[in-house]
Amino acid sequence: MSWLWGAVIFWLAAWAFNVWLAKQPVARTRMVRLFIPGLFGVTLLILWEGIVRGLQVPGVILPAPSAIWATIWASLAILREDFVQTILKGALSGYVIGCGAAVLMAIAIDRSPFLQRGLLPVGNFVAALPVVGIAPILVMWFGFDWQSKAAVVVVMVFFPVLVNTVAGLAASDRMQRDQMATWSAGYGQTLLKLRLPAAMPFIFNGLKIATTLALIGAIVAEFFGSPTRGMGFRISTAVGQLSLDLVWAEIAVAALAGSAFYGLVAGIEKAVTFWHPSQRGRR
Amino acid sequence: MRSVLPILTVLGAIVVLWYGATVWLNAQWTYDQAARAGVEVSLPEVVTDTLSQERPVLPAPHQVAGGLWDGLLGQKVTSKRSLVYHGWVTLSATLLGFAIGTGAGILLAVGIVHNRAMDMSVMPWAIASQTIPILAIAPMVIVVLASLGITGLLPKAMISAYLSFFPVVVGMVKGLRSPDHMQLDQMRTYNATRGQMFWKLRLPASMPYLFASLKVSVAASLVGAIVGELPAGASSGLGARLLSGSYYGQTIQIWSALFTAAILAALLVMIIGVLERRTLKRMGMVR
Incomplete structure (x- = not known):
């Protein structure tokens, strides 16, 4: 029981420290802004460990973080194989093809207001549908x-x-387009020099949403059939064998990959749309 | 209303493309069958055959419509073959999860807005968690809860709740913070307490944000319920229909389950849209 009480006391102490720290003037500095959520995350892990050890929760229900960590180190080869199969081959190639096709399609229908009025509601509708359902068909x-x-x-x-790219291509205002017209810029020049750059914040908004969707799609599609490797395959078979520490290890890798992927896209966004007010404000 | 014609044109184009793809994808099977029987088939015969196969690679739209019609109206509602029955199983998990997730999300958002330490420690995690493929844990949640003796509706609802939780938190935090300085100062000159400020200013001001995130989260919780039905063991629900269809090659069954899910999602989003319009209208916030 001492594990449990120790963890709870540690959690309360850390929470009190966070409350105190958040009220201090130093809370505005960047270091502390990173430190507070970091401490919160660590306390959650310690609380988890304490509960599992204190209440002696069996590993087939909830493995302790230390056990998961040990599993990650012990099965690095498997994790890497699954990572390559699911993230690099499945998710990343699909992401590049899908996003590229969507941007090209948006530029194509941008010239026709008729198509825009027809495709946008349909696109909005499809974006809200449970699209993962087509996984069995595509498999x-x-x-x-x-x-x-x-x-x-x-x-x-x-x-x-x-949907986001079409909205973005409409984002440049009339004054700017008139300016391009007075410079007698052609359609291509206006597109390349004004409208695509102006659309970038919107496009990146869509690209960021798509990162998570890409990982979900790649993992869930593996539940419907896959070769004997891949994260979705490993998760569903490891659950069947009740080796939950391996499942959690896969989830940790998926979470890490998801955050890294998102961070990468957000970083590119920062470099591309440095001129946008939402980026200029944060220094 | 002027967009009705373009939408119909696009939908018409999709149906035409679909028929084309049906003929193209299913023709192989027809040719194989004909070669096995040793007969030559003419083009019109190929076309008619591809549109009416038992287990096509891609069912034609009218076959899917037939499957939908049969599943929704042709069976008794309690029958295992009825899509109404399976849809109801999924819908009940979706709604329960949606209610749990939304309620918890709003509560957490209120806490975040009123407590600075909570804001600084929880909010970054709430945002970071959106980048994580949460659905991957669905099978594990089902199995773990089943080993604890919890089966049926609740495990699926938990996955739905988890998925609908974060959009609501992020949206509500934004909404509860949306009143500007002028309005907050006004409340202070009225000598309003924090409670009054919450009920009379922050909560009403957050409504547009709440509805926007509700639309996202109701769609997410339907996805959660469907994926929650995928792991072995589930015998009813749209997800189970998808899975058994993919095991036995019943493509028409897959497609009609898929369309039922789509109709369900569209209905849910539409209901929230109607509620949104009514509420905002009564509050005088329609833009």
Whole structure:
């Protein structure tokens, strides 16, 4: 029991420290802004460990963080194989194809207001649908390997990016477009020098939403059939064998990959849209 | 209303493309069958055959519509073959999870807005958690809860709740912070307490944000319920329909389950949209 009480006391102490720290003037500095959520995360892990050890929760229900950590180190090879199969082959290739196709499609329909009025409501509608449901169909069509996962990802990311890009292409205002016209810029020049740059904040908004969707699509598609590797495959089989520490290890890798992917896209956004007010404000 | 014609055109184009794809994808099977029987097939025969196969690679729209019609109206509602029955199983998990997730999300948002330490420690995690493929834990949640003796509706609802939770938190925090300085100062000159400030200013001001995130989260919780039905063991619900269809190659069953899910999602989002319009209208906030 001492584990449990120790963890609870530590949690309360850390919480009190956070409350105290948040009221101090130093709370405005960047260091403390990172430190407070970091401490909160650590306390959660310690509380988790304390509960599991104190109440002697069996490992098939909830493994302790230390056990998960040990599993991660012990099965690095498996995790890496799954990472390559699911994230690099399935999610990433699907993401690139889907987002590229969506941006090109948006530029194509941008010239026709008729198509825009027709496609946008349909696109908005499809973006709200449970698109993961088409995973079994695409697995049937494209086989069990990563191609079918990439296809699911393409379908999942296509509509959010399309809708956002179309909205972005309409974002430059009339004055700016008139200015381009007075310089006698052609359609291509206006597109490249004014409208695409002006659309970038919107496009990146869509791209950021799509990162999470891509990972979800790639993992869930593996529940419907996959070769004997991949994160979704490993999760569903490890659950069947009740080796939950391996499941949690996969989840940790997925979470890390998801955050890194999102961070990468957000970093590119920062570099591309440095001129936008939302980026200039944060220094 | 002027967008009705373009929408219909796009939908018409999709149906035409779909028929084209049906013929193209299913033709292989027809040719194989004909070669096995040793007969030559003419093009019109191929087309008619591809549109009416038992287990097509891609069912034609009218086959899916037939499957939907049969599933929704052709069966007794309690029958295992009825899509109404499976849809209801999924819908009940969705709604329960949606209620739990939304309630918890609003409570957490209120806490975050009123407590600075909570804001600084929880909010970054709430935002970071949006970048994590949460659905991956769905099978584990089902199995773990089943080993604790909890089965049926609740495990699926937990996944739904988890998915609908974060959009509500992020949206509500934004909404509860939306009153500007002028309005907050006004409340202070009225000598309003924190409670009054919350009920009379912050909560009403957050309504547009709440509804916007409710639309996202109701769609997310439907996805959660469907994925929650995928792990082995679930025998009813739209997700189980998808899975059994993919095991036995019943493509028409997959497609009609998929369309039922789509109709369900559209209905849920529409209901929230109607509620949104009514509420905002009564509050005088329609833009």
